Amino acid sequence: MYGHCGHLAILIRQIAANSFLEVLRLIEYIVFFGLLAAGLLAYIFRSKHDPAPANPRNKCESYIERRLYDALTSRGYEVNTQVPCGKYHIDLALYGPRIAIECDGKTYHSSLEAKARDRRKNRYLKAQGWKVMRFSGRQINGELAKAIERIEQDVR
Incomplete structure (x- = not known):
């Protein structure tokens, strides 16, 4: 019976580790697409006037x-x-x-x-x-x- 609980503990740790990695991946996707959306919005709403030439x-x-x-x-x-x-x-x-x-x-x-x-x-x-x-x-x-x-x- 003790052996069976050991396998269960290992299985729970693996699930927790996988869940943690999935949460990290989800955060990476949210940050990436958030930055992408911010860049797109900045491009869309940028000033339509050309900046004055350097000279x-x-x-x-x-x-x-x-x-x-x-x-x-x-x-x-x-x-x-x-x-x-x-x-x-x-x-x-x-x-x-x-x-x-x-x-x-x-x-x-x-x-x-x-x-x-x-x-x-x-x-x-x-x-x-x-x-x-x-x-x-x-x-x-x-x-x-x-x-x-x-x-x-x-x-x-």
Whole structure:
């Protein structure tokens, strides 16, 4: 009879050990699928807006914008590029003094229609509290120092 109880005790220990391992496996599954669900929910509800690029210079749309951006940043200004304002985008913006800088390339800004569009944009930006400054490609390429001087006068 004692031998029979010994076998029963061994059997009970094996069942307990197996049950413990099953509980551990169940916990592992719960943690794994919980993390998977959290990752999926984070992906679904993430911000739909792209984060700003590491370097705002990358958003410049033309050579003259990059040239003026480089000149201003090298003088210590924090320049934002392609800043949304209503249905428009400001080429280069200095937030502190609220200066909107528009870089007008000859091709895009020389037609009567383009000039009318620029005037509408100027009116809108001014109504939103921006001081608008426009520079032609010729001014940026040939007279960059004068363009920077004009901007710096308005910053003061």
